[in-house]
Amino acid sequence: MTQPITPGHQPAPPAPESTGLSGWIDQRLPIISAFKAEYIHFRMPRNLNGLWNFGAILTIVLLLMLATGTFLAMHYTPTTAEAFLSVEAIDRQLAGGWLLRAIHMVGANLFLAALYVHLFRGLYYGSYKAPRELLWLTGLLLLVMVMATAFAGYILPWGQMSYWGADVISKAVGAVPVIGGTLEHILAGGEALGDIFLHRFFVLHFILAFLVVGVVGLHVAAVHVSGSNNPLGIEPKTPKDTVPFHPYFTSKDLFGLVLFALIFALLLFFWPGLLMEADNYAPADPMHTPADIEPEWYFLPFYGMLQSIPSKFGGLLAAAGSLLVLFALPWLDRSPVRSARFRPLCRVGLIGLVVSFVLLGLVGEHHAAGGWMLLGRAALLYYYCYFLVLLPLASRIEKTRPLPASIAAAQGEG
Numbered sequence: 001m002t003q004p005i006t007p008g009h010q011p012a013p014p015a016p017e018s019t020g021l022s023g024w025i026d027q028r029l030p031i032i033s034a035f036k037a038e039y040i041h042f043r044m045p046r047n048l049n050g051l052w053n054f055g056a057i058l059t060i061v062l063l064l065m066l067a068t069g070t071f072l073a074m075h076y077t078p079t080t081a082e083a084f085l086s087v088e089a090i091d092r093q094l095a096g097g098w099l100l101r102a103i104h105m106v107g108a109n110l111f112l113a114a115l116y117v118h119l120f121r122g123l124y125y126g127s128y129k130a131p132r133e134l135l136w137l138t139g140l141l142l143l144v145m146v147m148a149t150a151f152a153g154y155i156l157p158w159g160q161m162s163y164w165g166a167d168v169i170s171k172a173v174g175a176v177p178v179i180g181g182t183l184e185h186i187l188a189g190g191e192a193l194g195d196i197f198l199h200r201f202f203v204l205h206f207i208l209a210f211l212v213v214g215v216v217g218l219h220v221a222a223v224h225v226s227g228s229n230n231p232l233g234i235e236p237k238t239p240k241d242t243v244p245f246h247p248y249f250t251s252k253d254l255f256g257l258v259l260f261a262l263i264f265a266l267l268l269f270f271w272p273g274l275l276m277e278a279d280n281y282a283p284a285d286p287m288h289t290p291a292d293i294e295p296e297w298y299f300l301p302f303y304g305m306l307q308s309i310p311s312k313f314g315g316l317l318a319a320a321g322s323l324l325v326l327f328a329l330p331w332l333d334r335s336p337v338r339s340a341r342f343r344p345l346c347r348v349g350l351i352g353l354v355v356s357f358v359l360l361g362l363v364g365e366h367h368a369a370g371g372w373m374l375l376g377r378a379a380l381l382y383y384y385c386y387f388l389v390l391l392p393l394a395s396r397i398e399k400t401r402p403l404p405a406s407i408a409a410a411q412g413e414g
């Protein structure tokens, strides 16, 4: 029986020649041949575009965050009396401390930006559909974990925004019926946000960061089982549709990483404060509420959702539900066609989704009142309708464009 072409793995290669030290190691622990199978000979669809660079970018930025975070932790003091001062000391007194901190902060912003692009790529090309459901779910788990890590990290400098941001969230949690008070008490670690709270969030911040590494392992393993999707959303059929990971995607990923590093360096060395909130450079003062309590830009759409609904608990449900609905996506969208390139309705709907997400971010920034409140509600309604109405409906009524016979054929090499 002939073996089908599975995306990713070739028919089993012959047993590796055992030569020298690598052969000696490989016979006892086959990590070298496993690495070669997954990152050298692994077959990738030949038509991947630049959006497929973001997984590698995320992996490298994650490592950078862990490295800089570990050194920052060596000089940080998690008490309300000293947290702000210890961060100032890192910035002003520790040799190279300013650079460590700037890399960590710019890195956090770019990590979240890359994560949103990576997620959008999956939405656009239907990478959540079978057989990649678990890949999608592990990705979403990562999203939630990374958001929690970023939130915990923002609290650590114990500036005005750290404190008041935490206050908003703990009060939102407190609004959960029946158990809200208890939950708020557990989160705060006492009656008010103080030393216990800060210490807990410090531990949570770095534990979560290392757990993220473990889940990334599962996520990448899932990519290697199903193979990568591609802009056409069709599976490779013949060897002509694929190319080996090395040198094609090692060089392409490297190119993407260099471009990304240039943007990183530009922000780091020319506009390190561009994405930072000035208010967080003032120490936390529970007696003085800032005029404008606002989260980092990457949480603004969720903050907009929180505010668009007058009840605190309702807002919390709307914001949490906007993430939860993504977990159900593989089962909400039943269309056999993956890529939005061939799905006119879904494509327009997706543009609307991005617009509604950005609008919710603006609502978060301008505080949902008057016209902003109406806009926030309309955008929120659209966000939910896209997933719960438009996609299930499109699966039935959408007239999709014809798919090419194969990836090679689409590139004129049928």
Ligand code: HEM
Residues within 6 Å of the ligand: 051, 052, 053, 054, 055, 056, 058, 059, 062, 115, 118, 119, 122, 125, 127, 128, 132, 135, 136, 137, 138, 139, 140, 142, 143, 146, 212, 216, 219, 220, 223, 227, 228, 229, 230
């Ligand atoms: C810590 C965060 C993450 C890391 C380090 C990461 C890493 C990666 C890597 C290395 C790949 C393979 C290369 C590529 O296709 O770009 C990948 C693929 C993928 N990731 Fe992630 N990822 C993360 C978060 C997410 C999130 C939040 C989602 C969305 C729910 C997601 C969904 C996917 C999907 C669907 C694929 C396969 C895409 C395809 O082949 O079309 N990932 N990821």
